[in-house]
Amino acid sequence: MDETITMQVTRYRPDKTTQPVPVDYQVPLRKEWTVLDGLNHIKATRDETLSFRWSCRMGICGSCGMNVDGEPRLTCGTFLSDYAPGPVRVEPLANFPIVKDLIVDLSDFMEKLPRVKPWIIRDDDVTEIDGEYLQTPEELDAYKQFSMCINCMLCYAACPVYGLDPDFVGPAAIALAERYDLDSRDHGSRERLDVLIERDGVWGCTFVGECTKVCPKHVDPAGAIQRYKLKAAQESVKAVLLPKAWRRTKGRR
Amino acid sequence: MKFRVLPFVWLTFSGGGVIAAVFLPILVILLAFALPLGWVDPSHQHLEGVVESWFTRLVLFALMVPMLVHAAHRFRYTVYDGLQVKHKGLVAFACYGGAMALSLVAFYVLGTV
Amino acid sequence: MSTSVTRVPSYQRRMSVFWWVHKRSYFLFVMRELSSLFVAWFVVYLLMFIAAVGGGAEKYDAFLDRASSPLFLVVNAVALAFLVLHTITWFALTPQAMVLNLGGRRVPGVLIVAAQYVGLAAVSAFIYWLVVLA
Secondary structure, eight states: OOOEEEEEEEEOOTTTOSSOEEEEEEEEOOTTOBHHHHHHHHHHHTOTTOOOOOSSSSSSSOOOEEEETTEEEEGGGOBGGGGTTOOEEEEOOTTSOEEETTEEOOHHHHHHGGGGOOSOOOSSOOOSOSSOOOOOHHHHHHHHHHHTOOOOOHHHHHOHHHHHOTTSOOHHHHHHHHHHHTOTTOOOHHHHHHHHTSTTTGGGOOOOOHHHHHOTTOOOHHHHHHHHHHHHHHHHHHHHHOHHHHHTSSSOO | OOOOSHHHHHHHHHHHHHHHHHHHHHHHIIIIIITTTTSSOOOHHHHHHHHHSHHHHHHHHHHHHHHHHHHHHHHHHHHHHTSOOOOHHHHHHHHHHHHHHHHHHHHHHHHOO | OOOOOOOOOOBOOOOOTTTTTSSHHHHHHHHHHHHHHHHHHHHHHHHHHHHHHHTOHHHHHHHHHHHTSHHHHHHHHHHHHHHHHHHHHHHHHHHHHOOOEETTEEOOHHHHHHHHHHHHHHHHHHHHIIIIIO
């Protein structure tokens, strides 16, 4: 196949260069090749020092997120032929600091995620279960969409609020909090609300909606955040209007 | 439960957004175009009658305040996201303060009509 | 958390002040947010209008003359454009923000959007009646 496409790939070596620069590579334009295939081709045949994250190459691990022509994409699911005749820009995932080449530092998210307690919280101190916790299909449907998150961080790359204010807890973290709040087996919504009711929690979101647009698993984090805002507002009103009765309702103290 | 003001501001912002979305288009068309340009011609007496009713003035005040809070809240975020003016306290004070000042003006105008 | 994280030196990219200019969806978002200025403007104009009505027939006619000057017409035309943008975007986003369940089934988003437009029509008809016809 004679056709090629130019990939403009960001290179950055902290010990060698002071800032990231784009470098052009000619890559075969094969019909079924993804951007990830192109990067692996460059690494195998042109420059073995090119560094980037990837794993499953089928859109489930969330490792290969990068900005392709300015859009956050999973490179394993983005076809080079869609950008023909090219050139196609491949940059590190936006809104995260660059460690090397296309690798970004995700430790900010790693710090934020546990803050929203993304696990089942129970208010009974049961340590041994006599069988499984049963759940109906309807109860599963209530949170299933939000459980699809693969932590690929494309939503953080698309969110201008996160780009401008790194304190913002961000779309995926809130969607995951909502996933557990809506789970019938969970009793921890009050604890999560205490974290997300702060200014850097849900209120930083201005409903741009880009996070939902780029999510490869159709989680709809923007929807989760707006629903969370409404929930926080309802709980706040209830706390003011009926404080004693409200304190007796579900959730750990 | 933690008490925070932001949820209540957000509720007012949301209410104001609904009010603005539903009431303002027709009001702009009528009061900024149809009446000044003479497309329709209700008498001054009629308008006076509508506006002087204490009920109308109360409703107008109840509609205007959330719209002002809506504008202040949204504009405050635009200023620090869009323009990246990072003095959070000052921007919040200017925006919500402006909304409060305009609410007082509304109270005065509607009260003395 | 008790995990120790190795801090790696990294390069921080800055977002330009014009981040919203380069992409259509970001541009529309900022325009939608700027509509807030015109909401505030129109509340002011409404107060001016009401004050003029209350000030007597002459003051009212003088106000209508001012309101039909090119400056006011242009400002209000721009305001109308932004306010229509606010209405359309607000209605379109509501189904994403609110999950309504009726009789165990989720109400489709299209119905929620349609219901809002029906509300808009009803309110507009009422106000038209109140101001012009009654």
